[in-house]
Amino acid sequence: MVASTEEHDHHQTVTNSKSARPYWGVVQANSFKCEVVAVGSELLLGQIVDTNSSWIGEQLATAGIDSYYQTKVGDNFDRMKEVFSTALDRSDAVIVTGGLGPTQDDITRNVIADLMGAKLVRNQEIVDRIAAMFGNRGRQMPQNNLLQADVPAGGQPIPVQPGTAAGLVCPVKDSTGAEKVIYAVPGVPWEMKKMVAHFVLGDLKERAGITSVIKSRTLRTWGMSESGLAERLAEEIERIDVAGSGATIAFNASGIEGLKLRLTAKGESEADADRQLADEESRIRAIIGNAVIFGTDEQTMEHAVLKLCREQGLTLGLAESLTGGLIGARITAVPGSSDVFRGSIVSYASEVKAKVLGVPDLPDVSQEAVEAMALGACESLGSDCAVAVTGVAGPEPWQGVKPGTVWMASAIDGDVQSSMVTWPFDRERTRHFTVINALNGLRLRLLDGA
């Protein structure tokens, strides 16, 4: 799991089948197609990366809806109309994200109205809702925001409205006169996600006549290379290919968050799909071992560590040097971490190591120092266990030590263990890999003791 995990490498996501057919862990339900259009000149100019389309694409795939194209277009009436039309011609449904804001540039609803040959009608219910949102914050609604309450005649507002922008679901004819549907959702990711998850996907599945349930589960691994995992799982993948039933496996290397195994199952019911996933998960666990899998789905390494500590009634402290607070930041990003997490001593200056952690006069980046830091954190923070890291993030060497050199330690009830790595990475990746690796060190010890 090291040098080969460049986060953005396109070529990293791999198929797991020897057959020519790409094997994305996605089960196709039928021929209903939906494509995605992201609107915004800032997307074309690269000022903002379009993550919305990717997220929607993933949701569609998981729902079993084919999606063959994604297009980005600027805030321009003619070009938007052209792109929407093309999308409607080749797909059954189109999701447009962006262009629903309150400014003059936000013209998605105008373009859709034009395609429908309909007028925009101000929806008083939405006006009231927007006004109430401003009222709650003690502010007057600017006149511009009224535009967000306009709905093309014949279309409907999406009933889920997390922000001031109302989403739209509108019937539109394509160039052959066939009835299609276009959804408009905001470009603001959290608003978009709520509308898609709580309305658009269900509506699409209904239109597509999808009754089967597709579910997926991600097993998150740390400590094995992609080729190593593939080798260990080769026979199982072969077995699935031959069987042609049950959950499928796909690999997905997401860089610093480890290698993911994505299991996908299509079932007659939720329970059926769940059973297939559970079966496959236990087979994989039997093959590669529980220690390699640190979490499932959204469970990060810090979830895993917090859970183990909680189960074992242990509190956690940190002593961070090169990570500068990153481990604590990630741990406290988890709601409810305060029942386990005591705090962190970020000892960037050597004197802080001595004064607050009680580390004796030692080279900053050394086994003795990191072990003393871990024990000092337990003492200073009053925690049962601790993780400590010290190293050189670079780009320059420090006290003659090469960038990428990192010592990590874990202490449990006064018993300390440590290890060293030399990362071949830049400053940022060195720090992030250290976070996960150091936490994993404690996790493996807690697992052993559990």
Added chain:
Amino acid sequence: MVASTEEHDHHQTVTNSKSARPYWGVVQANSFKCEVVAVGSELLLGQIVDTNSSWIGEQLATAGIDSYYQTKVGDNFDRMKEVFSTALDRSDAVIVTGGLGPTQDDITRNVIADLMGAKLVRNQEIVDRIAAMFGNRGRQMPQNNLLQADVPAGGQPIPVQPGTAAGLVCPVKDSTGAEKVIYAVPGVPWEMKKMVAHFVLGDLKERAGITSVIKSRTLRTWGMSESGLAERLAEEIERIDVAGSGATIAFNASGIEGLKLRLTAKGESEADADRQLADEESRIRAIIGNAVIFGTDEQTMEHAVLKLCREQGLTLGLAESLTGGLIGARITAVPGSSDVFRGSIVSYASEVKAKVLGVPDLPDVSQEAVEAMALGACESLGSDCAVAVTGVAGPEPWQGVKPGTVWMASAIDGDVQSSMVTWPFDRERTRHFTVINALNGLRLRLLDGA
């Protein structure tokens, strides 16, 4: 970088002109158009976010080349052909990224050959180069990699070849018979970037007849709302519109990193463009004040604070509660921060506040507590100044205090100041906004004293 996870807010980028014409701070050189197509089923499925198109879009904009569409398509011959054709019909040039790998799925070169009505011819020079790359790593070249040496007859390999994939530059006729050009570059970002930067952009500028130099500069602001900034700058924007020369201004709100003003100038030379940018920057600074602008281009809030501390010979410490280490993590992400930054006491448990920071028995989220934390950090870490934060990140209330409630303090040489905010955000945004806002509090005081 944990701290940058909210970079994805789409809705924030706005235009600044009262005219209908979108005004992206980009000076268009002429009508030559180039669009971008990203190939790969994994992009549609959301397994990988397409950052390549965004990066290429930014390069094109900076080079003064119009780019109106970006499309993602899966590894499918017919759909790729359709998308390439559409792109060629509406633009003068097309850059295709992805599909140049050695697997059977990688068919970009086949599709281009088909569009050209040409055969693929194995290029011996490329074969030798690929073989040498494998040889250098002591490995035999797999037969599959030979496919990467195929070039459509009439096309040329791109002379820059960082990896095993050879890029292509090929003349293609669009559906009207007009001569267009298509570039194929790999999906692997570092290979793609080298080819685009060192060959494609220059080739495009030559074809487009662009000789002028376009440069831009970003002013990063904190503390004024988008509408507030727009109001203050309305006259200046009007002036630029009327003058029709000099640098232009565009707004770009990137969420937790503050509002950005992007200045763009088109000059006869580098020096001419630089002079226009400097002129406009000083006009803007005169209008909105230096305090609002915390940095330019890639300078973050933490850069600004570190710089001021360094200039004034002050060391910095932190006492973090709800941010859990996030402030320290961001500060130490800056190379060379160790000359200013002493460390952070992450006091998540109340006892740590008392024991390590010497905070007396007070409600955790209170003015008295945060001020004692800031002074305690200076004392404990031996720093001249400190930033302290305590609050409730949510989702649950804490000690009866509402989520979003945050106290922030700064201490300089024993003099402490504090303020409270109630953020209307979720846990993640509450933490991130707190980081920037707390650092800005210290920055403004250091500016005042400077």
